[in-house]
Amino acid sequence: MPNKRSIFREFMARNGLKWTKQREAILEEFLDSKEHLSTEALYLAIRSKHPHIGYATVYRTLKLFAESGIAEERDFGGGQVLYELSNRGDHHDHLICNGCGAIIEFEDQSIEKLQENVAREHQFKITSHRLEIFGLCAKCSSPKH
Amino acid sequence: MPNKRSIFREFMARNGLKWTKQREAILEEFLDSKEHLSTEALYLAIRSKHPHIGYATVYRTLKLFAESGIAEERDFGGGQVLYELSNRGDHHDHLICNGCGAIIEFEDQSIEKLQENVAREHQFKITSHRLEIFGLCAKCSSPKH
DNA sequence: CACCTTTTGAAAATCATTTTCATAGGGGGT
DNA sequence: ACCCCCTATGAAAATGATTTTCAAAAGGTG
Ligand SMILES: [Mn+2]
Ligand SMILES: [Mn+2]
Ligand SMILES: [Zn+2]
Ligand SMILES: [Zn+2]
Numbered sequence: 001m002p003n004k005r006s007i008f009r010e011f012m013a014r015n016g017l018k019w020t021k022q023r024e025a026i027l028e029e030f031l032d033s034k035e036h037l038s039t040e041a042l043y044l045a046i047r048s049k050h051p052h053i054g055y056a057t058v059y060r061t062l063k064l065f066a067e068s069g070i071a072e073e074r075d076f077g078g079g080q081v082l083y084e085l086s087n088r089g090d091h092h093d094h095l096i097c098n099g100c101g102a103i104i105e106f107e108d109q110s111i112e113k114l115q116e117n118v119a120r121e122h123q124f125k126i127t128s129h130r131l132e133i134f135g136l137c138a139k140c141s142s143p144k145h
Numbered sequence: 146m147p148n149k150r151s152i153f154r155e156f157m158a159r160n161g162l163k164w165t166k167q168r169e170a171i172l173e174e175f176l177d178s179k180e181h182l183s184t185e186a187l188y189l190a191i192r193s194k195h196p197h198i199g200y201a202t203v204y205r206t207l208k209l210f211a212e213s214g215i216a217e218e219r220d221f222g223g224g225q226v227l228y229e230l231s232n233r234g235d236h237h238d239h240l241i242c243n244g245c246g247a248i249i250e251f252e253d254q255s256i257e258k259l260q261e262n263v264a265r266e267h268q269f270k271i272t273s274h275r276l277e278i279f280g281l282c283a284k285c286s287s288p289k290h
Numbered sequence: 291c292a293c294c295t296t297t298t299g300a301a302a303a304t305c306a307t308t309t310t311c312a313t314a315g316g317g318g319g320t
Numbered sequence: 321a322c323c324c325c326c327t328a329t330g331a332a333a334a335t336g337a338t339t340t341t342c343a344a345a346a347g348g349t350g
Contacts, residue, residue: 016295017297020298022297039338052299053298054298054299054300055299056301059339060298079336080337097269098272106263114253115256119278122282124278124281127243129276129278130277131260131277134272136269136270141270162328163327164316165328166315197329197330198329201309202328205328226306294347295348296345296347296348298342298344299344301340302342303338307334307335308334308336309332309334310333311332312329312331314328315329316326316327317325317326320322
Protein backbone atom coordinates (compact mmCIF):
# COMPACT_ATOMS: atom_id res chain seq x y z
CA MET A 1 0.00 0.00 0.00
CA PRO A 2 2.08 2.88 -1.24
CA ASN A 3 1.20 6.04 0.62
CA LYS A 4 0.59 9.36 -1.02
CA ARG A 5 4.07 10.64 -0.29
CA SER A 6 5.70 7.80 -2.18
CA ILE A 7 3.16 7.87 -4.98
CA PHE A 8 3.91 11.52 -5.50
CA ARG A 9 7.68 11.11 -5.30
CA GLU A 10 7.55 8.29 -7.77
CA PHE A 11 5.45 10.42 -10.09
CA MET A 12 8.02 13.18 -9.85
CA ALA A 13 10.95 10.88 -10.55
CA ARG A 14 9.19 9.18 -13.45
CA ASN A 15 8.62 12.57 -15.06
CA GLY A 16 12.01 14.05 -14.41
CA LEU A 17 10.63 16.55 -11.93
CA LYS A 18 12.54 17.68 -8.90
CA TRP A 19 11.98 17.29 -5.23
CA THR A 20 12.11 20.71 -3.62
CA LYS A 21 11.62 22.15 -0.16
CA GLN A 22 8.58 24.00 -1.39
CA ARG A 23 6.91 20.94 -2.80
CA GLU A 24 7.63 19.00 0.33
CA ALA A 25 6.20 21.73 2.55
CA ILE A 26 3.09 22.03 0.41
CA LEU A 27 2.62 18.28 0.34
CA GLU A 28 2.90 17.98 4.11
CA GLU A 29 0.44 20.76 4.67
CA PHE A 30 -1.94 19.27 2.15
CA LEU A 31 -1.73 15.80 3.68
CA ASP A 32 -2.52 17.28 7.08
CA SER A 33 -5.51 19.12 5.77
CA LYS A 34 -9.03 17.91 5.95
CA GLU A 35 -11.75 18.26 3.45
CA HIS A 36 -11.93 20.31 0.32
CA LEU A 37 -9.75 23.33 0.23
CA SER A 38 -8.92 26.09 -2.18
CA THR A 39 -5.46 27.03 -3.35
CA GLU A 40 -5.82 30.23 -1.40
CA ALA A 41 -6.71 28.40 1.80
CA LEU A 42 -3.72 26.12 1.46
CA TYR A 43 -1.48 29.04 0.61
CA LEU A 44 -2.56 30.88 3.74
CA ALA A 45 -2.08 27.79 5.89
CA ILE A 46 1.43 27.30 4.56
CA ARG A 47 2.41 30.92 4.81
CA SER A 48 2.67 30.84 8.59
CA LYS A 49 5.37 28.18 8.52
CA HIS A 50 6.90 29.10 5.20
CA PRO A 51 6.40 32.78 4.47
CA HIS A 52 8.74 32.58 1.51
CA ILE A 53 6.63 30.23 -0.59
CA GLY A 54 4.87 31.97 -3.45
CA TYR A 55 1.27 31.80 -4.50
CA ALA A 56 2.14 30.55 -7.97
CA THR A 57 4.09 27.66 -6.53
CA VAL A 58 1.08 26.51 -4.55
CA TYR A 59 -1.05 26.64 -7.67
CA ARG A 60 1.53 24.70 -9.63
CA THR A 61 2.04 22.12 -6.94
CA LEU A 62 -1.64 21.41 -6.46
CA LYS A 63 -1.90 20.80 -10.18
CA LEU A 64 0.91 18.29 -9.84
CA PHE A 65 -0.92 16.56 -7.00
CA ALA A 66 -3.91 16.16 -9.26
CA GLU A 67 -1.81 14.90 -12.16
CA SER A 68 -0.05 12.39 -9.96
CA GLY A 69 -3.36 11.06 -8.78
CA ILE A 70 -2.98 11.83 -5.08
CA ALA A 71 -5.49 14.68 -5.26
CA GLU A 72 -8.66 15.54 -7.09
CA GLU A 73 -9.74 18.85 -8.44
CA ARG A 74 -13.32 19.88 -7.75
CA ASP A 75 -15.28 22.78 -9.11
CA PHE A 76 -18.44 23.26 -7.11
CA GLY A 77 -19.08 26.61 -8.69
CA GLY A 78 -17.88 28.71 -5.79
CA GLY A 79 -15.48 30.68 -7.92
CA GLN A 80 -12.43 28.80 -6.72
CA VAL A 81 -11.34 25.29 -7.57
CA LEU A 82 -11.07 23.01 -4.54
CA TYR A 83 -8.69 20.13 -3.98
CA GLU A 84 -9.12 17.02 -1.90
CA LEU A 85 -6.98 13.98 -1.28
CA SER A 86 -7.93 11.00 -3.43
CA ASN A 87 -9.03 8.48 -0.89
CA ARG A 88 -8.16 4.89 -1.63
CA GLY A 89 -9.39 4.96 -5.18
CA ASP A 90 -13.03 5.24 -4.27
CA HIS A 91 -15.21 7.60 -6.14
CA HIS A 92 -17.70 9.72 -4.24
CA ASP A 93 -20.11 12.54 -4.89
CA HIS A 94 -21.21 15.54 -2.86
CA LEU A 95 -24.02 17.26 -1.03
CA ILE A 96 -23.23 20.96 -0.77
CA CYS A 97 -24.90 23.23 1.77
CA ASN A 98 -25.71 26.69 0.48
CA GLY A 99 -26.16 27.83 4.06
CA CYS A 100 -22.91 27.05 5.84
CA GLY A 101 -20.85 25.74 2.96
CA ALA A 102 -20.61 22.26 4.43
CA ILE A 103 -19.70 19.54 1.96
CA ILE A 104 -21.01 16.07 2.68
CA GLU A 105 -19.65 13.12 0.77
CA PHE A 106 -21.59 10.08 -0.28
CA GLU A 107 -21.27 6.98 -2.39
CA ASP A 108 -24.16 5.24 -4.00
CA GLN A 109 -23.49 2.22 -6.13
CA SER A 110 -27.05 2.11 -7.42
CA ILE A 111 -26.71 5.59 -8.84
CA GLU A 112 -23.40 4.71 -10.41
CA LYS A 113 -24.93 1.68 -12.05
CA LEU A 114 -27.81 3.69 -13.44
CA GLN A 115 -25.38 6.22 -14.85
CA GLU A 116 -23.63 3.43 -16.67
CA ASN A 117 -26.95 2.30 -18.08
CA VAL A 118 -27.72 5.77 -19.33
CA ALA A 119 -24.32 5.98 -20.98
CA ARG A 120 -24.72 2.57 -22.54
CA GLU A 121 -28.07 3.54 -24.02
CA HIS A 122 -26.34 6.40 -25.77
CA GLN A 123 -23.27 4.34 -26.71
CA PHE A 124 -21.33 6.83 -24.65
CA LYS A 125 -17.96 5.92 -23.10
CA ILE A 126 -17.65 7.39 -19.62
CA THR A 127 -14.33 8.79 -18.47
CA SER A 128 -15.61 10.69 -15.46
CA HIS A 129 -18.69 12.16 -13.96
CA ARG A 130 -19.84 14.39 -11.20
CA LEU A 131 -23.01 14.51 -9.20
CA GLU A 132 -23.56 17.48 -6.97
CA ILE A 133 -26.63 18.08 -4.86
CA PHE A 134 -27.13 21.61 -3.56
CA GLY A 135 -29.40 22.68 -0.76
CA LEU A 136 -29.39 22.95 3.01
CA CYS A 137 -27.75 20.59 5.46
CA ALA A 138 -29.57 19.28 8.53
CA LYS A 139 -28.22 22.08 10.69
CA CYS A 140 -29.04 24.86 8.29
CA SER A 141 -32.54 23.63 7.54
CA SER A 142 -33.56 23.08 11.15
CA PRO A 143 -36.06 25.67 12.42
CA LYS A 144 -34.19 26.45 15.66
CA HIS A 145 -31.42 28.45 14.12
CA MET B 146 -49.68 27.80 -21.53
CA PRO B 147 -47.83 31.07 -21.37
CA ASN B 148 -44.94 31.08 -23.79
CA LYS B 149 -41.46 32.26 -22.94
CA ARG B 150 -41.99 35.68 -24.45
CA SER B 151 -44.92 36.43 -22.17
CA ILE B 152 -43.31 34.87 -19.15
CA PHE B 153 -40.34 37.12 -19.62
CA ARG B 154 -42.36 40.24 -20.25
CA GLU B 155 -44.42 39.60 -17.19
CA PHE B 156 -41.27 39.11 -15.16
CA MET B 157 -39.98 42.43 -16.42
CA ALA B 158 -43.19 44.26 -15.62
CA ARG B 159 -43.45 42.69 -12.18
CA ASN B 160 -39.98 43.90 -11.35
CA GLY B 161 -40.24 47.37 -12.78
CA LEU B 162 -37.81 46.57 -15.57
CA LYS B 163 -38.13 48.01 -19.03
CA TRP B 164 -38.82 46.51 -22.38
CA THR B 165 -36.13 47.63 -24.79
CA LYS B 166 -35.19 46.96 -28.39
CA GLN B 167 -32.02 45.28 -27.21
CA ARG B 168 -33.77 42.92 -24.87
CA GLU B 169 -36.28 42.06 -27.52
CA ALA B 170 -33.60 41.38 -30.11
CA ILE B 171 -31.61 39.24 -27.67
CA LEU B 172 -34.70 37.32 -26.63
CA GLU B 173 -35.68 36.57 -30.22
CA GLU B 174 -32.23 35.39 -31.10
CA PHE B 175 -32.09 33.25 -27.98
CA LEU B 176 -35.49 31.71 -28.64
CA ASP B 177 -34.35 30.79 -32.14
CA SER B 178 -31.20 29.17 -30.90
CA LYS B 179 -30.74 25.52 -30.26
CA GLU B 180 -28.93 23.82 -27.48
CA HIS B 181 -26.47 25.20 -25.01
CA LEU B 182 -24.75 28.37 -25.98
CA SER B 183 -22.32 30.79 -24.46
CA THR B 184 -22.85 34.50 -24.07
CA GLU B 185 -20.15 35.01 -26.64
CA ALA B 186 -21.88 32.73 -29.16
CA LEU B 187 -25.15 34.56 -28.70
CA TYR B 188 -23.44 37.92 -28.91
CA LEU B 189 -21.82 36.96 -32.20
CA ALA B 190 -25.09 35.66 -33.59
CA ILE B 191 -26.86 38.88 -32.69
CA ARG B 192 -24.13 41.12 -33.94
CA SER B 193 -24.92 40.44 -37.58
CA LYS B 194 -28.44 41.79 -37.26
CA HIS B 195 -27.80 44.29 -34.51
CA PRO B 196 -24.21 45.52 -34.62
CA HIS B 197 -25.00 48.20 -32.07
CA ILE B 198 -25.82 45.87 -29.19
CA GLY B 199 -23.04 45.69 -26.63
CA TYR B 200 -21.44 42.66 -25.06
CA ALA B 201 -22.38 43.76 -21.56
CA THR B 202 -26.02 43.99 -22.52
CA VAL B 203 -26.01 40.40 -23.73
CA TYR B 204 -24.46 39.29 -20.45
CA ARG B 205 -27.00 41.25 -18.48
CA THR B 206 -29.94 40.04 -20.51
CA LEU B 207 -29.01 36.37 -20.29
CA LYS B 208 -28.85 36.76 -16.53
CA LEU B 209 -32.36 38.17 -16.65
CA PHE B 210 -33.53 35.21 -18.71
CA ALA B 211 -32.19 32.91 -16.02
CA GLU B 212 -33.79 34.94 -13.23
CA SER B 213 -37.12 34.98 -14.99
CA GLY B 214 -37.01 31.24 -15.34
CA ILE B 215 -37.08 31.02 -19.12
CA ALA B 216 -33.43 29.98 -19.28
CA GLU B 217 -30.98 27.93 -17.28
CA GLU B 218 -27.37 28.62 -16.61
CA ARG B 219 -24.98 25.70 -16.99
CA ASP B 220 -21.36 25.45 -16.08
CA PHE B 221 -19.84 22.37 -17.63
CA GLY B 222 -16.35 23.53 -16.83
CA GLY B 223 -15.50 24.73 -20.30
CA GLY B 224 -14.47 28.15 -19.10
CA GLN B 225 -17.67 29.82 -20.24
CA VAL B 226 -21.12 29.57 -18.75
CA LEU B 227 -23.72 28.19 -21.15
CA TYR B 228 -27.41 29.02 -21.34
CA GLU B 229 -30.26 26.91 -22.54
CA LEU B 230 -33.98 27.47 -22.73
CA SER B 231 -35.84 25.89 -19.84
CA ASN B 232 -37.74 23.49 -21.98
CA ARG B 233 -40.63 21.31 -21.10
CA GLY B 234 -40.29 22.34 -17.45
CA ASP B 235 -38.60 19.05 -16.85
CA HIS B 236 -35.25 18.68 -15.28
CA HIS B 237 -32.58 16.90 -17.26
CA ASP B 238 -28.92 16.06 -16.95
CA HIS B 239 -26.09 15.81 -19.47
CA LEU B 240 -23.60 13.58 -21.19
CA ILE B 241 -20.72 15.70 -22.45
CA CYS B 242 -18.35 14.52 -25.17
CA ASN B 243 -14.74 15.50 -24.64
CA GLY B 244 -14.07 14.72 -28.28
CA CYS B 245 -16.48 16.86 -30.27
CA GLY B 246 -18.12 18.83 -27.50
CA ALA B 247 -21.53 17.31 -28.14
CA ILE B 248 -23.95 17.62 -25.26
CA ILE B 249 -26.54 14.89 -24.91
CA GLU B 250 -29.48 15.36 -22.58
CA PHE B 251 -31.14 12.66 -20.55
CA GLU B 252 -33.71 12.19 -17.86
CA ASP B 253 -33.73 9.31 -15.45
CA GLN B 254 -36.35 9.20 -12.78
CA SER B 255 -34.68 6.31 -10.99
CA ILE B 256 -31.54 8.35 -10.51
CA GLU B 257 -33.56 11.31 -9.28
CA LYS B 258 -35.31 9.11 -6.76
CA LEU B 259 -32.05 7.69 -5.47
CA GLN B 260 -30.69 11.21 -5.09
CA GLU B 261 -33.66 12.07 -2.94
CA ASN B 262 -32.97 9.02 -0.82
CA VAL B 263 -29.37 10.04 -0.34
CA ALA B 264 -30.44 13.52 0.67
CA ARG B 265 -33.04 12.16 3.06
CA GLU B 266 -30.48 9.95 4.76
CA HIS B 267 -28.45 13.05 5.49
CA GLN B 268 -31.48 15.16 6.39
CA PHE B 269 -30.46 17.38 3.55
CA LYS B 270 -32.98 19.63 1.78
CA ILE B 271 -32.34 19.66 -1.96
CA THR B 272 -32.74 22.87 -3.88
CA SER B 273 -30.96 21.80 -7.03
CA HIS B 274 -28.51 19.31 -8.38
CA ARG B 275 -26.44 18.52 -11.41
CA LEU B 276 -25.23 15.29 -12.85
CA GLU B 277 -22.71 15.48 -15.63
CA ILE B 278 -21.15 12.50 -17.32
CA PHE B 279 -18.00 13.18 -19.33
CA GLY B 280 -16.47 10.91 -21.94
CA LEU B 281 -16.80 10.14 -25.63
CA CYS B 282 -19.98 10.05 -27.66
CA ALA B 283 -20.77 7.21 -30.03
CA LYS B 284 -19.22 9.00 -32.97
CA CYS B 285 -16.04 9.98 -31.20
CA SER B 286 -15.47 6.57 -29.66
CA SER B 287 -16.01 4.58 -32.85
CA PRO B 288 -12.80 3.09 -34.22
CA LYS B 289 -13.28 4.23 -37.83
CA HIS B 290 -12.17 7.83 -38.10
C1' DC C 291 32.33 20.18 -8.54
C1' DA C 292 30.02 21.15 -13.38
C1' DC C 293 26.45 21.29 -16.16
C1' DC C 294 22.06 21.05 -17.77
C1' DT C 295 17.35 21.22 -16.58
C1' DT C 296 13.74 22.29 -13.75
C1' DT C 297 11.90 25.64 -10.09
C1' DT C 298 10.77 29.58 -7.93
C1' DG C 299 8.78 34.18 -6.69
C1' DA C 300 7.17 38.49 -8.16
C1' DA C 301 5.01 40.72 -11.36
C1' DA C 302 2.52 40.91 -15.51
C1' DA C 303 -0.79 38.68 -18.46
C1' DT C 304 -5.18 36.12 -19.36
C1' DC C 305 -9.84 35.77 -19.84
C1' DA C 306 -14.65 35.44 -18.64
C1' DT C 307 -17.56 38.22 -16.32
C1' DT C 308 -18.90 42.45 -13.80
C1' DT C 309 -18.96 47.20 -12.83
C1' DT C 310 -18.60 52.08 -13.73
C1' DC C 311 -20.30 56.15 -15.63
C1' DA C 312 -22.13 59.39 -18.68
C1' DT C 313 -25.71 59.42 -21.96
C1' DA C 314 -30.05 57.60 -23.93
C1' DG C 315 -34.47 55.70 -23.58
C1' DG C 316 -38.91 53.51 -21.21
C1' DG C 317 -43.34 54.56 -19.45
C1' DG C 318 -46.60 56.16 -15.95
C1' DG C 319 -48.83 60.36 -14.70
C1' DT C 320 -50.34 64.91 -16.37
C1' DA D 321 -47.52 64.88 -26.36
C1' DC D 322 -44.80 66.50 -22.37
C1' DC D 323 -42.45 65.66 -17.81
C1' DC D 324 -39.89 63.41 -14.77
C1' DC D 325 -37.84 59.74 -12.69
C1' DC D 326 -35.85 55.79 -13.12
C1' DT D 327 -33.76 52.14 -15.59
C1' DA D 328 -30.89 50.64 -19.63
C1' DT D 329 -27.08 50.90 -22.64
C1' DG D 330 -22.34 50.80 -24.57
C1' DA D 331 -17.56 51.49 -24.06
C1' DA D 332 -14.12 51.13 -21.30
C1' DA D 333 -12.16 49.97 -17.01
C1' DA D 334 -12.23 46.82 -13.14
C1' DT D 335 -12.37 42.25 -11.02
C1' DG D 336 -10.64 38.02 -9.56
C1' DA D 337 -9.04 33.41 -10.12
C1' DT D 338 -5.60 31.28 -12.53
C1' DT D 339 -1.64 31.18 -15.71
C1' DT D 340 2.48 32.78 -17.76
C1' DT D 341 6.81 35.23 -18.06
C1' DC D 342 11.47 35.78 -16.84
C1' DA D 343 15.66 36.22 -14.48
C1' DA D 344 17.70 34.21 -10.63
C1' DA D 345 18.14 29.99 -7.68
C1' DA D 346 18.23 25.37 -6.81
C1' DG D 347 17.95 19.84 -7.99
C1' DG D 348 20.49 15.93 -9.35
C1' DT D 349 23.48 13.18 -12.23
C1' DG D 350 27.98 11.93 -13.38
MN1 LIG E 1 -15.02 14.96 -1.65
MN1 LIG F 1 -29.52 20.78 -21.42
ZN1 LIG G 1 -25.28 23.95 6.29
ZN1 LIG H 1 -18.21 13.40 -29.61
